């Protein structure tokens with residue numbers, strides 16, 4: 428099955444102007460080498476691993492110790508969390524209703540560890556667009572009873588990286604889900620890093636028993652940080668010593684901000700002990716109170732677009 432999937436992906440990419448197939452450990456990877464930018468994406472998890480405009484370093488962080496293993500999400504890039512965010516039991520009863528009972532349920536859902544299929548590739552002088560869809564599988568049906576089609580779309584240009592996650596409710600009744608584009612971002616110094624655009628927003632601080640608080644000013648990092656900011660926030664402004672990145676989002680009414688800091692870093696897989704100093708996550712989400720209730724037949728598009736200021 429895997430070999431057949433890899434053969435047809437190779438064939439599909441053999442006529443491509445800018446994309447080629449590369450095997451990385453156990454995983455096939457799509458490498459994009461456009462005159463204006465380079466990028467790499469895994470069909471496993473529809474995970475973008477890197478995006479570098481020409482002359483720049485990657486706007487996306489990838490762990491130097493990331494492992495290319497079947498069925499395991501790589502640490503870094505943009506993992507897709509869907510159809511639930513975080514621990515299954517922290518989701519609303521509506522989101523939990525479609526989850527199978529008596530099964531171990533993976534954190535952040537199953538989309539990030541399953542194999543997706545390349546369904547569209549558009550290449551032009553000013554952009555590359557790539558679509559992947561998540562096929563139904565026995566494994567998915569054993570953990571989740573929702574009826575949905577899921578498409579990931581990237582629109583890559585020399586000056587921007589857009590990722591969309593489109594959920595279509597193919598069932599007869601309303602579909603409830605939570606989700607995130609779990610973007611890992613680089614910084615050269617977490618102590619000199621701040622996020623603008625969240626001042627005045629309420630947030631859930633998972634570090635203090637899910638207490639509700641309110642953000643005053645920019646978000647700065649002084650310890651382990653794991654927060655769900657509520658309400659729509661776009662654009663966010665990530666200021667690092669290296670660059671200022673604007674994070675534009677649509678279809679998102681919550682933002683997760685995460686840095687594991689010193690102690691949690693030592694417990695994380697595929698993560699060097701000091702890596703917390705040079706990364707953070709800003710996740711374009713619909714999480715906690717903010718889950719999506721999608722009518723039968725309707726679509727929902729969660730989108731994230733990165734540009735530099």
Ligand SMILES: O=P(O)(O)OC[C@H]1O[C@@H](O)[C@H](O)[C@@H](O)[C@@H]1O
Pocket residue numbers: 513534535609653654683685710
């Ligand atoms: O190790 P995982 O499953 O990729 O999760 C990483 C982090 O993901 C974040 O979204 C969560 O808020 C954190 O609590 C979690 O630790």
